[in-house]
Amino acid sequence: MSLDPVLAPAHRERWLRRALANRSFLVGLSIASLVILMALISLFWTPYDITRLAVANRLLGLSAEHPLGTDHMGRDILSMIMIGARNSIAVAVVAVAIGMGIGVPLGTWAAARGGWVDEVLMRANDVVFAFPSLLSAVMITAIFGPGAINAIIAIGIFNIPVFARVARAGALALWPREFILAARAAGKGKVLITIEHILPNIAGLLLVQGTIQFALGILAEAGLSYLGLGAQPPMPSWGRMLFDAQTRIAIAPHLALFPGLAIVITVLGLNLLGDGLRDVLDPKLRRER
Amino acid sequence: MSLLAIEDLTLSIGPTPILKSIDLSIAPGEVMGLVGESGSGKSMTALTLMKLLPDGARVDGRALFDGVDILAAPEAAMCRLRGREIGMVFQEPMTALNPVKTIGEQVAEGIRWHTGANRPDAEARARLMLERVGLPEQKFPLTRYPHELSGGQRQRVVIAIACALKPKLLIADEPTTALDVVLQKQILTLLRGLVEENGMSMLLISHDLAVVAEMADRLTIVRHGTVMETGETSRILSEQAHPFTRQLAEASTHVPARARGLEPSPVSEPLLEVRDLTRNYSLRRSRVFGRETMFRAVNGVSFSLAAGQKTALVGRSGCGKSTLARMILALDPPSSGSIRFQGEEICGVSEEALRPLRREMQVVFQDPYGSFDPRHRAERLVAEPLHLLNQRPDARRRRDLVAEVLEQVGLSPADMDKYPHEFSGGQRQRLAIARAIITRPKLIIADEPVSALDVSIRAQILDLLADLSDSLGVAYLFITHDLTVARAITDTTMVMHEGEIVETGPTEVVLGNPKSDAAKALVAAAPNLKMSLEKAVARATRD
């Protein structure tokens, strides 16, 4: 939480060496890669076909055939978690992309332009921040209809001011720096300076924020689908699995355990990755954490 | 017997050795000057004495203070020593005080902690102390917060904290480096007075030989964590026996040899002409519906510069000289007035129309670290102003041009592929100069270009600037608070004070025989090694 958002230079060899020595980064990267790998594998193969219901096999405990058991419709939990990962990742990634794609240009524009543009954009930011994000996501998905696409949009909208704020703060700290003044003395315009100097220097900040929002997006998607507003059945999602598990918690607690663990491990991995990245990109901040 | 005796002090932080077998002793009532360039380990010596070293520091050796070995003392004993027996003044007054506590609280805190005095008594003592350092209660009540004080005033508060309990030893670590010369003089006088009144010893740490020479009875000169020479100030400076001492002394009085080629002819059209230039900044309104209060940073400034002329703009910090520079560079719009460069108005002109003018006018900044985008290679950084050419050179031509200027500034064309962090401070300043001359400008504005550099490097950069002026015929507007620099390199000097230019003339005249009060104050306060030496010799013979 340092106030100096400008990341120090990262240079290839040193960057790599620091990354390999950073435990948070390595653990986070491994977890995140595993989850993504799991989601990718599920595109081609899952242990069982989850569209085929086998009520005879319902609510089985852990076994060699079903390592994580089966749910109330006899579907294999492991297969459902693998496909659920796909859904979670897709929603969170697109939501981050929406937030970055709109928020970063707005934030850097506000910082470069200043004056009323900055004032208006920041006021608009305040307004969006005043709407509790989950509440508004619930409103958006409920009004425009539940589903993965609307969940993405709802979560993405609330990523915009976050990235706008981070990009603006980073850019504002850079504009008075002497190397920017030198670029201006070299006749470069605001757009060119933003592309050549500002963006590369705030890329690290944005990357770190991106992993944080990625993790938050996964939590938000789980919440929405728990409320029945995210991906719709038969598409499995982690939040929906938890909802289904709730009424059966007394008889089959494992139904609640594994989807929850999947969320925790994924979010933990992404947070560790974000922490690690921050340390790797900016060793200056490391001692402060 | 000496108050402090450091014997064979060795310090390393992690794998890096910082100090190698330092010996240093201070007698009661003595002022010891510790001089060295950046990275010589002088600040770490001070922190070792306070035992406030960063994590991972390993110390060996002995440091006897009043008969107690500080290095072996437990933390509880150090807490009794710090503030009571040893006081410390730091370099950066802007951050040395807690922003959420009043100055009264901060001065009284140490008094209460060590003496167990109750709040009113401690505050009474704090009041006296603050008055002694020049902050009388009528003007500076104890309830002031640090942000309501200027840098010089904050440094006085830090001194009050350090001296509140009349410690036996005062450590002053670069106490005036962040201040301008006039404040420097005041703070040094204050320190000298406090030391003499209370019979304190002082360890005065500085990179500036002239500052220390004026204050110290004895000197210790360090380099790369090793003591080079130690002894009486007058002897060390008059004999200059050690080659490093000689190098330091020469560098700090260095004047580049000049060819004195083309004298600017007064008849020709001026290169730069500034008329009635004013710049206001709006301060925050004091009342919501009240009128905005304006701060006039630059007030009705007029002057002109001929082609090839080297002009210094000197003044205290905050006098508006950097604002003026930015307006001339068209980086900051003036509130009123006009700036004509090569006969063309640059105020209120579009960026497109400025392009041909920007080509003729480049800039060198103070901070060799902040002047370059850390993510670009030297080639791209130096070539950045080529953006101003109507016909952009192709990649090969660009490399040739960069190679040429790199050689001109004393770097190698092979340096082109390095990143800024791979260069030293002095090399980076050469790089900044290379960037400034690549478009062959007529005017270079240099904003404190050598004040962040060690004296030996500073001398080299001044030589380079002088050479370039002769070979390229470029004019300089040289902004500095350091009169030695102005004297070294410029023909004309303008003195700026509170937003106005109060005196202009040939450099030797202005600095040799100043007329205005502002110029007189600057000249009187400027540290001068020769005069310091004379004083030191006088002191030594008197005793």
Added chain:
Amino acid sequence: MIPYLLHRLASAVATLLLASLVVFAVLEILPGDPARLMLGLNASPEAIETLRTQMGLDQPVVVRYLEWLYGMVTGDFGRSLTYSSPVIDLVEERLAVSLPLALMALTLSTIIAIPVGVFAAARRGRPADTVAMGLAQFGVAIPNFWFALLLVYVFAVGFRLVPAGGFPGWGETWSSHGQAFQALVLPAVSLALPQAAILARVTRSAVVEVMGEDFIRTARAKGLPQRIVLWRHALRNALIPVLTIMGLQFAFLLAGTIIIENVFYLPGLGRLIFQAISQRDLIVVQGVVMLLVASVILINLMVDICYAVVDPRLRDGR
């Protein structure tokens, strides 16, 4: 101090007005006729017409906005169709659950997080710090509704210590107060712990950062021991980021309890709005959303005032 406060107040009012426009506009630009939307596809044209008049939909937009805004300011939030009672009464009833819940969760999270954060910062790099921050790292990753399910399984299903869900109402007697309180314990804990994890991390890094400042060295040079410096000099300076996060969390707790209230079947504000949305009761949605947004803005304003109390630099100037 006064100019700062007035400035913050003015910007809060501006944000509030803009937010009210957004709330009004979102429901205005909904696809289809609001009256039809609310009554469903099978409603008769007469019923829709009646509702349109009742909602004032036959009037120009500006008039409707101003009337709605006036109603908001004077406490007239309109009448709910599904509950057939004034929205303000519904809100009052539901706040009796949501507000105590939010306050309990915030209190719990604060009294856990701040000591843990300061403790970890004071022992930076030592095992205690590593363990505390490792746990916090986990806490941040736990979705609160899953944590709630685990708590239900352990304490309600397993030990049968507390009810698994529902809310008996506050009642009149002490014992009914006690039962109501008991019903809120698990929801409060499941809300508080993930929040506490975030707050503890923020507190720790704020304190660690302040401990690296120059003025801490000045305080140490006075002879104060590390422990005293931490309490007297570092904490107050570290308070600003901590306050910011606490403000955000309280806002989240007021509105973000939708899921937790669903897990525990609590008749709170979140559940009210969730049901109102699914029943297309737009008047309730508008009223409650506006109320929640207003309270978020109010909390932010209070946080701003706290800033000025903590940091004298904000009182005058910026």
